[in-house]
Amino acid sequence: MINRIVVGAGYGLKDWIAQRATALIMAVYTLILLVTLGALSPSSYEAWRAIFANGFMQFMTFLFFISLFYHVWIGMRDIWMDYVKPDGLRLMLEIATIAALVGYAGWAVKILWRL
Amino acid sequence: MAEIAIKKKRPKNLDLPSIRLPLPGILSILHRISGAVLFLLLPVLLWLFQQSLASPETYAAAKAVTSNFLVKFILFGLIWLYMHHFCAGIRYLLLDLHKGIDLESARLSSWIVFGVSITLAVIVSAKVLL
Ligand code: HEM
Numbered sequence: 001m002i003n004r005i006v007v008g009a010g011y012g013l014k015d016w017i018a019q020r021a022t023a024l025i026m027a028v029y030t031l032i033l034l035v036t037l038g039a040l041s042p043s044s045y046e047a048w049r050a051i052f053a054n055g056f057m058q059f060m061t062f063l064f065f066i067s068l069f070y071h072v073w074i075g076m077r078d079i080w081m082d083y084v085k086p087d088g089l090r091l092m093l094e095i096a097t098i099a100a101l102v103g104y105a106g107w108a109v110k111i112l113w114r115l
Numbered sequence: 116m117a118e119i120a121i122k123k124k125r126p127k128n129l130d131l132p133s134i135r136l137p138l139p140g141i142l143s144i145l146h147r148i149s150g151a152v153l154f155l156l157l158p159v160l161l162w163l164f165q166q167s168l169a170s171p172e173t174y175a176a177a178k179a180v181t182s183n184f185l186v187k188f189i190l191f192g193l194i195w196l197y198m199h200h201f202c203a204g205i206r207y208l209l210l211d212l213h214k215g216i217d218l219e220s221a222r223l224s225s226w227i228v229f230g231v232s233i234t235l236a237v238i239v240s241a242k243v244l245l
Contacts, residue, residue, distance in 0.1 A: 020211065023204050030201050034235070037242050045174040052168060072154050079151055097154075104157055111165045 015074045022071035029064040032057075053115040065108040069101040138225045146203040149196035156193060187244050194243075195236035202232040 036057070042048040051057055076097045084090040128134065136144075153160075166177035180186055206224050210216055215224050 020208060023208060027201060027205055027208075034239070037239065041242060045171045048174065049168055072150070072157075075150050076154055079147065100157075104161060107161055107165075111161070111168060115168060 019071055019074045022067035025067040026064055029060055032060060049115065058112055058115060062112055069105050073097060073101055139221050142203050142225045142228055145199055149200040152196055181244060190244060191240045194240050195233065198232040198235040202228040
């Protein structure tokens with residue numbers, strides 16, 4: 001008999017790939033932002049706002065946030081699985097993590113769509 | 116279980132300072148720590164981002180908050196953690212593609228990650244915090 005320890009379902013390779021795909025998107029965004037900050041040196045509210053109000057940057061920033069929340073969910077779940085052994089507590093932490101991240105996603109939409 | 120006496124003499128090394136975590140190991144644990152700390156402080160970062168964009172008044176208020184030396188210092192730390200996670204993350208992506216997995220290159224790339232992330236952190240902090 002194969003004695004597999006079941007720790008959950010529906011993740012593994014798919015999440016491994018998702019964590020790397022989201023990492024790549026965020027890395028590209030970070031480079032774009034670094035170049036933008038370097039080129040424009042925004043030092044007033046208008047200049048700062050203009051960066052994120054630009055259609056392309058607004059789209060990219062939104063993509064960054066969505067990638068971030070997915071990435072952090074996979075990452076934090078890995079961390080909780082490594083260090084928190086009691087199942088109930090770990091489940092609570094995982095639910096709290098999801099709840100926080102879903103909330104942040106809504107918050108991010110609100111910040112970006114008012115620009 | 117805990118009462119069972121250990122009879123066999125086994126080698127022990129309790130001289131902790133003599134155990135050295137190699138550089139790629141330090142880089143790796145910092146990558147995890149940086150990810151977790153950034154996650155925990157996401158609400159603060161999102162709040163600052165929101166304040167900086169919402170209106171000229173909130174922008175000025177955010178500037179006032181970040182003019183405090185202690186806040187600047189903490190934000191510099193966070194920017195560095197982000198840059199470390201970013202650079203170490205790219206290094207991991209390359210390792211996943213089997214680029215630079217021999218010991219020599221792994222050490223060299225760890226030095227590069229530390230150097231580049233600190234440099235980027237200083238430059239970005241100078242741009243947005245000064
Ligand atoms: C440019 C942006 C980023 C890149 C390139 C990146 C890259 C990566 C990579 C490649 C991993 C997998 C490491 C592994 O499996 O050992 C990872 C894990 C992780 N990331 Fe990121 N990341 C980025 C941004 C972020 C941000 C902003 C956060 C938090 C707010 C974050 C949180 C985490 C966490 C919690 C983990 C799990 C750490 C672990 O399991 O040790 N990442 N990241």
